[in-house]
Amino acid sequence: MAGESSPSWIYNQTVKMFAAGAEPAFESLSELEAHWGRGWGVDNDVGRIRAVLVEVCNVEGVGGGRLKSCYTRDPLIMVKGGAIVCRMGARIRRGEELSITRTLARLGIPILRTLSGTALMEGGSFAWINSKTAVIGCGVRVNREGAAQIGEVLQRQGVELIVIDLVGYDIHIDGSFLMVDKELALIDPTGLPYSFLERLKALGIRTIEIEPADNKWIVNSLAIAPGKLIMPQGGSNRTLDALAQQGVTWTTLPYDKMQLNGGGIHCSTMPLVRDPV
Numbered sequence: 001m002a003g004e005s006s007p008s009w010i011y012n013q014t015v016k017m018f019a020a021g022a023e024p025a026f027e028s029l030s031e032l033e034a035h036w037g038r039g040w041g042v043d044n045d046v047g048r049i050r051a052v053l054v055e056v057c058n059v060e061g062v063g064g065g066r067l068k069s070c071y072t073r074d075p076l077i078m079v080k081g082g083a084i085v086c087r088m089g090a091r092i093r094r095g096e097e098l099s100i101t102r103t104l105a106r107l108g109i110p111i112l113r114t115l116s117g118t119a120l121m122e123g124g125s126f127a128w129i130n131s132k133t134a135v136i137g138c139g140v141r142v143n144r145e146g147a148a149q150i151g152e153v154l155q156r157q158g159v160e161l162i163v164i165d166l167v168g169y170d171i172h173i174d175g176s177f178l179m180v181d182k183e184l185a186l187i188d189p190t191g192l193p194y195s196f197l198e199r200l201k202a203l204g205i206r207t208i209e210i211e212p213a214d215n216k217w218i219v220n221s222l223a224i225a226p227g228k229l230i231m232p233q234g235g236s237n238r239t240l241d242a243l244a245q246q247g248v249t250w251t252t253l254p255y256d257k258m259q260l261n262g263g264g265i266h267c268s269t270m271p272l273v274r275d276p277v
Contacts, residue, residue, distance in 0.1 A: 026110075027081025027157060040109050040273060042078040043131040043159075045179040047274035048225040053103070054269055068093050071263040072270045073174070074122040075100035077150065080157050082110030083272075084150060089120040089141030089171075109272065113153050121146030124172030124267055129179065129203060131276065132159055135196070137173030139166035164196045174266045178219050179205075181227040182277050184246055186210065186239075188219050208242045217255070220264030226277055230265055232256070 024031055029039045053072045068074075068090070075096045077084045083104050088094045097114070104111055115121055120143045121136075128134050134154060136147045144163070151161040166173065167190070176191030185207050189197060200207060210219060215234020222230045229250040235243075243250070255265055 025081075027079075032081060032110075036082075036110055037108050038273070040078075040083075041081045042271055042274045043080045043128065044182075044274060044277050045128040046181055046223040046226045047277045049271045050273040050275065052269050052271050067261065068263070069096055069099070070258070070261070071124070071267040072100075073124045073263075073267045074172075076104070076270060077121070077123045077126045078270065078272055079112065079153060079159075082112045084112055084153055085114040086121040086123055087115040087119050087146065089122055089143075089146075093122075107272075113149065115146055115149050117145065117149075119143065119146040119149050121150060122172060123270060124174045124263075125166070126150065127173055127177055127179065129162075129200070129205065130182075133162065133203060134159055135162040135164060135173065135177070137164050137166040137170070137177075139171060140169050141171045142166075162196070162199060164193055167191050167193075172267075174220055175216070176219060178221060178223070178266065180208075180221070180223050180229060180243070180248055181246065184208070184227075184248070186219055186221070186243070188216060206246070208239065208246070210239055211236060214239050217259050217264045220266040221250070222265045222269050225275075232259065232265060 027041060032039045074093065075086055075088065077086060085097055085101055088096055101111065120141060122141050125137045125142045126134065136142065136150060138144055138147060147163045154161050170191055176188040178186045180186050183204055183206060185200065185205050187207050188210050210216065213236035215232060217232045218235045221232065224230060227248045229248065231250040231252050232255040233252055253265065258264065258268060
């Protein structure tokens with residue numbers, strides 16, 4: 001028939017034939033592997049790390065005077081399927097967003113959102129509790145608008161975001177809260193609201209509290225796999241014994257010089273890919 005040879009009919013049939021459906025979702029492993037080269041993203045804080053961002057090797061284009069850029073935790077947040085670029089809440093760090101965006105592009109990591117407007121957010125104040133629940137601590141470096149913009153991304157992925165207020169001038173939640181295993185956290189309770197401690201109990205999260213004899217920086221350790229930590233020196237016997245009783249093992253690093261600059265091991269690393277747990 002003549003109509004079947006018309007350019008408009010052929011065009012519409014071609015579009016119909018090659019249309020891509022909405023499913024599977026962007027962050028699904030099959031989509032990421034097919035179009036982004038591998039499965040990027042994180043949905044927990046304890047799964048075995050498969051790729052990690054550190055300043056010495058990876059961050060591109062960091063200018064002079066960026067003495068805090070070694071703390072790669074803060075300019076971004078990794079979620080399912082890719083990264084969210086933050087908006088830094090300290091004058092000395094504002095501008096790192098451009099360097100981290102270039103780095104993510106070079107590595108081929110999807111950028112799901114860049115925070116805008118009046119949002120303030122730094123990755124050190126974001127933590128995964130489990131694959132369906134995350135928490136943000138608001139304070140002097142993180143505001144509710146920043147949390148809301150992160151929450152919009154997480155909501156589309158079926159993740160609940162808990163938002164809490166930090167104590168005084170505490171800057172990040174990772175100074176008081178660290179998931180060390182699937183249902184186990186190391187905490188400094190003096191830096192967390194009681195309502196959040198109760199919420200952890202409701203989620204089935206056991207906690208080990210540090211004590212005054214501990215180097216507070218041990219909460220800023222890095223879980224490299226379930227129950228396996230890289231930890232700074234200075235844990236008390238009591239706290240280390242409590243971790244060991246829960247099956248946690250660790251490697252200790254001297255990290256006091258980096259701590260003098262205002263960050264620990266957790267601050268200095270951003271896992272890009274973790275195994276699910």
